Amino acid sequence: MLSAPPSRAYVDSVKSRVRFRHTPENNIWAAPGRDGQSGIGRTNGKRHVAPVPERRDQNQRQHFLTVIDVGSAKTCVLVAEVTDSGLLYRGHGATESRGSRWGVIVDLDKAAASIRNAVGQAEDVSGVSIQHALLGVSGADVCGVNSEGGLGLGWRSREITLEDIRLAAYTAKAIPLPADREILHVLPQEFIIDDQGGLHDPLGMMGMRLQVRVHVVTAGSSETRNVVTAVTRAGVHVGDTVFGPLACADAVLEADERELGVCLVDLGAGSTRLIVFHEGTVLHIATLPIGGDHFTSDLSVELCIPPVEAEKIKKLYGNATATLIPEANEVKVPSVGDRASHLIRQRMIGDILEPRVRELLEMVRDNLRHSGMLDVCFGGIVMSGGTSRMAGILAVANFVLGCTVRRSWPKPLEKMPSTLVEPEYATMIGMVLYGHRAAVSKRFHG
Numbered sequence: 001m002l003s004a005p006p007s008r009a010y011v012d013s014v015k016s017r018v019r020f021r022h023t024p025e026n027n028i029w030a031a032p033g034r035d036g037q038s039g040i041g042r043t044n045g046k047r048h049v050a051p052v053p054e055r056r057d058q059n060q061r062q063h064f065l066t067v068i069d070v071g072s073a074k075t076c077v078l079v080a081e082v083t084d085s086g087l088l089y090r091g092h093g094a095t096e097s098r099g100s101r102w103g104v105i106v107d108l109d110k111a112a113a114s115i116r117n118a119v120g121q122a123e124d125v126s127g128v129s130i131q132h133a134l135l136g137v138s139g140a141d142v143c144g145v146n147s148e149g150g151l152g153l154g155w156r157s158r159e160i161t162l163e164d165i166r167l168a169a170y171t172a173k174a175i176p177l178p179a180d181r182e183i184l185h186v187l188p189q190e191f192i193i194d195d196q197g198g199l200h201d202p203l204g205m206m207g208m209r210l211q212v213r214v215h216v217v218t219a220g221s222s223e224t225r226n227v228v229t230a231v232t233r234a235g236v237h238v239g240d241t242v243f244g245p246l247a248c249a250d251a252v253l254e255a256d257e258r259e260l261g262v263c264l265v266d267l268g269a270g271s272t273r274l275i276v277f278h279e280g281t282v283l284h285i286a287t288l289p290i291g292g293d294h295f296t297s298d299l300s301v302e303l304c305i306p307p308v309e310a311e312k313i314k315k316l317y318g319n320a321t322a323t324l325i326p327e328a329n330e331v332k333v334p335s336v337g338d339r340a341s342h343l344i345r346q347r348m349i350g351d352i353l354e355p356r357v358r359e360l361l362e363m364v365r366d367n368l369r370h371s372g373m374l375d376v377c378f379g380g381i382v383m384s385g386g387t388s389r390m391a392g393i394l395a396v397a398n399f400v401l402g403c404t405v406r407r408s409w410p411k412p413l414e415k416m417p418s419t420l421v422e423p424e425y426a427t428m429i430g431m432v433l434y435g436h437r438a439a440v441s442k443r444f445h446g
Contacts, residue, residue: 063081063082064079064080064081064082064090064128065079065080065081065082065087065134065432065435065436065439066078066079066080066122066128066130066132066133066134066236067133067134067135067136067428067431067432067435068115068118068119068133068134068135068136068231068236069136069138069244069427069428069431070097070100070111070114070115070135070136070227070230070231071097071138071268071269071270071427072097072100072101072268072269072270072271072291072293073096073097073268073269073270073292073293073386074094074095074096074097074269074424075094075095075096075097075114075115075117075118076092076093076094076118076425076428077092077093077094077115077118077119077121077122077130077133078091078092078122078428078429078431078432079091079092079122079125079126079128079130080413080432080436082436082439085414086413086414087413087414087432087433087436088413088414088415089412089413089414089415089416089417089420090125090126090127090128091121091122091123091124091125091126091127091128092121092122092125092126092420092428093117093118093119093120093121093122093123093124093125094118094121095114095117095118095121096114097111097114098110098111098113098114099111099112099113099114099230100270101270104139104140104223104226104270105223105226105227105230108226108229108230108233109233111226111227111230112230112231112233112234113234115230115231115233115234115236116234116235119234119235119236130236131235131236131237132236132237132238132239133231133236133237133238133239134238134239134240134241134242134431134434134435135227135228135231135238135240135241135242136241136242136243136244136247136427136428136431137184137219137224137227137241137242137243137244138243138244138245138266138268138271138273138427139219139220139223139224139227139271139287140223140270140271140287140289141219141220141223141287142184142217142218142219142243142273142285142287143217143218143285143286143287144215144216144217144218144282144284144285144286145175145215145216145218146189146213146214146215146216146283147172147173147175147213147214147215147216148172148211148212148213148214149168149169149170149171149172149173149174149211149212149214150168150171150172150192150209150210150211150212151164151167151168151171151209151210152208152209153207153208153209153210154208155208156208157194157206157207157208158206158207158208159204159205159206160193160202160203160204160205160206160207160210161203162203164210165191165202165203165210165212168191168210168211168212169186169188169212169214172186172212172213172214172216173186173214173216175216177218179221180220180221180222181218181219181220181221182218182219182220182221182224183216183217183218184217184218184219184224184241184242184243185215185216185217185242185243185246186214186215186216186217187214187215187216187217187281187282188200188212188213188214188281189212189213189214189215189281189282189283190212190213190281191210191211191212191213192210192211192212192213193205193206193207193209193210193211194207194208194209200280215281215282215283215284215285217243217246217285219243224241228241240438242431242434242435243285244266244273244427244431245264245266245273245274245275245285245384245427246275246282246285246434247427247430247431247433247434247435248264248266248384248426248427248430248431249264249275249277249430250430250433250434250437251408251410251411251426251427251429251430251433252264252382252384252408252409252410252411252426252430253277253382253408255280256379257277257379257382258277258278258279258280259278259279259280260278260378260379261276261277261278261279261376261377261378261379262276262277262278262377262378262379262380262381262382263275263276263277263368263373263377263380263381263382264276264277264382264384264408265364265381265382265383265384265388266384266385266426266427267291267292267360267383267384267385267386267387267388268291268292268385268386268387269291269292269293269386269387270291270293271287271288271289271290271291272287272288272290272291272360272363272364272385273285273286273287273288274286274287274288274364274367274368276368276373276376276377278376283373283376284368284371284373286367286371288360288363288364288367290356290359290360290363291387292314292385292386292387294356295314295318295353295356295357295387295390296310296311296314297310298352298353298356299313299314299318299349299352299353302352303333303344303348303349303352304335304336305333305334305335305336306334306336309333309334313331313333313349314349314353314390315389317331317346317349318349318350318353318390318391319346319349319350319353319354319390319391319392320350320353320354320357320390320391320392320393320395320396321350321354321391321392321395321396322347322350322351322353322354323350324350324391324392324395325346325347325349325350326346326347327345327347329345329346329347330343330344330345330346331343331344331345331346331349350392353390354392354396357390357393357396358396358400361396361397361400361401362400364381364400364401365400365401365402368401374401374403377403380403380404380405380406381397381401381403381404381405381406382405382406382407382408383397383405383406383407383408383423384407384408384423384426384427385423385424385426385427386422386423386424388407388408388423389407389422389423389424394406394407407423408423408426409421409422409423409426410422410423410425410426410429410430411429411433412429413429413432416429
């Protein structure tokens with residue numbers, strides 16, 4: 001039998017019995033400080049974590065779950081408590097992301113400082129000392145490719161074991177990769193036993209040959225490691241990583257949508273991520289190099305105003321369909337330097353945004369069409385992320401994509417503030433749901 005080291009593919013293949021969904025294998029818990037305090041001291045801007053006894057640390061990891069989502073616009077940290085009745089919100093922190101541009105970290109110290117601030121906020125609210133976390137990865141170069149592999153089980157039919165499933169998945173992920181890329185996930189699509197396909201759980205079945213079709217998700221090695229390094233510099237150990245939109249799907253998609261066929265379009269600040277589900281499995285993942293920051297940049301250049309003011313105007317007065325804006329509406333905009341503010345027609349803002357929105361949605365359509373995925377999205381398109389809140393964007397998406405489109409709202413945790421139940425926090429919430437499912441699966445399967 002082939003010899004291979006334990007890999008993420010093994011865990012991806014033996015996840016919870018529901019559709020063999022991927023779950024990470026590492027610990028992702030946060031440990032409370034002594035006496036319910038944060039256990040954190042800060043000197044000269046550095047974060048010092050008070051040591052926690054190993055046994056107590058392991059015990060606390062079973063009760064608290066922390067996730068960190070480092071985005072282009074904001075850095076979010078969420079702490080949840082694992083109870084018998086489910087997940088309970090304990091606290092969160094959110095700060096402006098610094099040290100990154102278009103989804104790529106360009107200054108580690110500034111990025112680490114943003115993460116440290118968000119972690120500190122979450123610790124103050126939750127009373128939990130954050131030492132371990134699940135980290136979301138949503139780089140501008142994440143993509144996926146379908147692959148398959150398998151192995152013979154012998155001359156006679158025999159029972160399929162977990163080791164057989166692991167080896168089959170290991171062969172499926174053995175694809176040629178450039179030196180600067182690494183595998184994030186290996187997501188099983190279906191298993192095949194002796195030419196009988198469409199199987200989702202082959203454990204215990206009989207056969208002579210086992211094959212598996214998978215979707216391999218890859219990312220740039222340096223980009224991923226830079227994010228991990230920034231989190232480590234902030235004083236937090238990264239237990240595991242997850243592709244952000246994959247976790248986001250746990251918070252915004254319904255089970256029947258995954259079965260019927262749906263595309264989740266996550267409109268981030270630096271990029272737009274696509275993930276297509278069909279029959280409960282992932283068929284396609286892609287990243288497009290346009291996001292909300294590009295809309296802001298267009299407004300900043302065309303209106304000759306600072307990017308910070310352009311972002312505010314985009315959120316307050318932006319509309320992806322210019323004709324929906326009354327012609328008489330006017331908006332006061334600031335000027336650069338010491339020049340006085342002036343009035344412009346609000347429709348001018350729509351005239352700037354609409355072409356860029358159409359360009360992005362046409363890129364989404366073309367990507368899905370060229371990959372053959374547009375024809376399997378019978379459940380339509382689900383839009384997530386802060387940019388999805390722009391007025392008029394759903395109407396443009398319906399027209400360009402030619403299918404039903406809805407804006408997603410994440411499923412809240414118990415006692416979670418209503419201000420977090422918004423599209424821009426869907427990935428953060430989904431990461432908690434994903435991490436909890438992973439931990440339950442790990443305990444169940446040992």
